Amino acid sequence: xxxxxxxxxxxxxxxxxxxxxxxxxxVESGRAVLPVFVLDEETDGIRPRGAxxxxxxxxxxxxxxxxxxxxxxxxxxRRGPAEKKIADLVSQSEAQAVYWNRLYDQGSRDxxxxxxxxxxxxxxxxxxxxxxLLFEPEEISTQGGxxxxxFTPFWRACRKLPPPDKPLPAPKRLLAPDNxxxxxxxxxWHLLPTAPDWAGGLRExxxxxxxxAKAALANFLDDTLEDxxxxxxxxxxxxxxxxxxHLAFGEISPRxxxxxxxxxxxxxxxxxxxxxxxxxxxxxxxxxxxxxxxxQRSFRPEFNAFPWMTDRKALDAWRHGRTGYPIVDAxxxxxxxTGWMHNRVRMVTASFLTKDLLIDWRHGxxxxxxxxxxxxxxxxxxxxxxxxxSGADASPYFRVFNPVLxxxxxxxxxxxxxxxxxxxxxxxxxxxxxxxTASEPPSADIYPERAVEHGAARDRALTAFRSLxxxx
DNA sequence: TGAAATGTTGGGGCG
DNA sequence: ACGCCCCAACATTTC
Numbered sequence: 001x002x003x004x005x006x007x008x009x010x011x012x013x014x015x016x017x018x019x020x021x022x023x024x025x026x027v028e029s030g031r032a033v034l035p036v037f038v039l040d041e042e043t044d045g046i047r048p049r050g051a052x053x054x055x056x057x058x059x060x061x062x063x064x065x066x067x068x069x070x071x072x073x074x075x076x077x078r079r080g081p082a083e084k085k086i087a088d089l090v091s092q093s094e095a096q097a098v099y100w101n102r103l104y105d106q107g108s109r110d111x112x113x114x115x116x117x118x119x120x121x122x123x124x125x126x127x128x129x130x131x132x133l134l135f136e137p138e139e140i141s142t143q144g145g146x147x148x149x150x151f152t153p154f155w156r157a158c159r160k161l162p163p164p165d166k167p168l169p170a171p172k173r174l175l176a177p178d179n180x181x182x183x184x185x186x187x188x189w190h191l192l193p194t195a196p197d198w199a200g201g202l203r204e205x206x207x208x209x210x211x212x213a214k215a216a217l218a219n220f221l222d223d224t225l226e227d228x229x230x231x232x233x234x235x236x237x238x239x240x241x242x243x244x245x246h247l248a249f250g251e252i253s254p255r256x257x258x259x260x261x262x263x264x265x266x267x268x269x270x271x272x273x274x275x276x277x278x279x280x281x282x283x284x285x286x287x288x289x290x291x292x293x294x295x296q297r298s299f300r301p302e303f304n305a306f307p308w309m310t311d312r313k314a315l316d317a318w319r320h321g322r323t324g325y326p327i328v329d330a331x332x333x334x335x336x337x338t339g340w341m342h343n344r345v346r347m348v349t350a351s352f353l354t355k356d357l358l359i360d361w362r363h364g365x366x367x368x369x370x371x372x373x374x375x376x377x378x379x380x381x382x383x384x385x386x387x388x389x390s391g392a393d394a395s396p397y398f399r400v401f402n403p404v405l406x407x408x409x410x411x412x413x414x415x416x417x418x419x420x421x422x423x424x425x426x427x428x429x430x431x432x433x434x435x436x437t438a439s440e441p442p443s444a445d446i447y448p449e450r451a452v453e454h455g456a457a458r459d460r461a462l463t464a465f466r467s468l469x470x471x472x
Numbered sequence: 473t474g475a476a477a478t479g480t481t482g483g484g485g486c487g
Numbered sequence: 488a489c490g491c492c493c494c495a496a497c498a499t500t501t502c
Contacts, residue, residue, distance in 0.1 A: 398502040399474050
């Protein structure tokens with residue numbers, strides 16, 4: 001029997017020490033604190049992380065462990081079904097309590113409920129906390145008591161609630177248990193790619209971890225937010241916060257972002273615009289919780305009958321940035337290289353896949369899930385369905401992005417497309433978004449011909465989407 | 473967080 | 488001076 005009683009803090013998508021309610025509760029329990037992370041790739045209904053996310057996870061866990069070490073603690077790593085692994089750790093450490101911050105996907109909720117019940121039966125205290133959302137889905141409903149299906153009224157209702165609480169400070173010190181249960185070695189999880197090591201672009205672009213997340217937020221508020229409304233849509237400019245991977249892993253909380261933005265920039269139009277992007281994230285989780293797995297099933301059932309095309313070659317060209325449309329190819333190559341793509345370009349590439357190529361949005365969703373460092377179960381599905389037109393409050397079916405016009409409008413000098421598609425370099429600005437019209441177009445072995453002609457592809461898409469409306 | 477087609481307006485060239 | 492046409496610019500409708 002250990003001398004000291006123990007509280008377990010189970011870290012999941014909240015890899016931070018500040019504004020972490022579960023961690024604070026463990027500290028305030030007065031017991032020794034055992035921080036745990038479980039790599040759960042086995043529980044049914046829980047989607048395993050993609051390759052880029054695994055890369056990020058490795059580094060984020062490493063950073064979290066380093067921070068814990070400074071507080072006199074260490075992170076315990078276990079791999080396997082979390083229900084079993086947490087229960088084992090409770091036994092091994094004779095813990096009296098387990099604390100965690102809530103997740104919202106159905107698989108995680110089911111698992112957490114089962115675990116909570118099992119632990120309660122053993123007399124172990126379990127407490128769970130709101131940490132990853134500003135407003136939890138059950139806090140928000142329409143007048144009629146139903147979940148919102150449209151963003152604007154949803155966000156208006158959120159804004160009528162009292163503003164989010166002040167973020168919690170990080171603990172100054174953690175009391176370590178007498179006997180720390182043994183931990184897996186992080187490297188033994190093989191989260192990093194080796195053969196081949198394709199993570200070079202990720203390393204050049206990102207520094208995972210809570211400290212880096214805070215620096216990114218501070219930079220954004222100091223240098224970028226002021227001009228957010230002018231530059232957030234320009235992919236050549238660093239006009240967005242680039243906080244998405246930090247937020248996806250919970251290295252920073254939406255509450256910290258909210259608080260920092262409003263205290264430094266007040267209620268300005270720029271703040272409002274930026275916070276509404278956080279609002280879209282909240283809305284995505286609201287939909288996920290109320291309507292189930294949006295990454296597999298179209299929100300609008302009539303889309304089950306949609307005549308998607310099967311075209312391996314076109315899908316492959318899209319994935320690897322060889323569609324012949326510069327803005328699409330630049331985006332897909334930025335994604336492949338850095339694990340991230342500018343939001344404006346995400347919309348353009350997604351529209352191209354679903355409307356120009358008529359390929360099922362699920363293929364796009366899956367590719368983004370695997371390649372994005374910010375892959376988020378709710379955001380990814382909601383936004384894909386928004387573009388495809390199958391979602392709640394979705395873009396109407398006839399809204400088809402023209403990749404040439406989008407390029408000319410948001411990348412007028414072609415800086416972005418030349419950065420990611422260097423073979424377009426010599427083309428003048430006038431034709432860089434439509435190289436096939438240039439006086440000297442690049443030869444097909446330098447830059448591919450267009451996979452489809454947009455005008456015809458648009459007509460084909462409108463016909464296909466109209467057929468859906470008739471049959472519905 | 474769209475684009476294209478269609479409609480309207482008004483200035484300027486021209487007989 | 489005037490009417491006519493053309494067409495760019497802008498507005499509205501449609502997909």
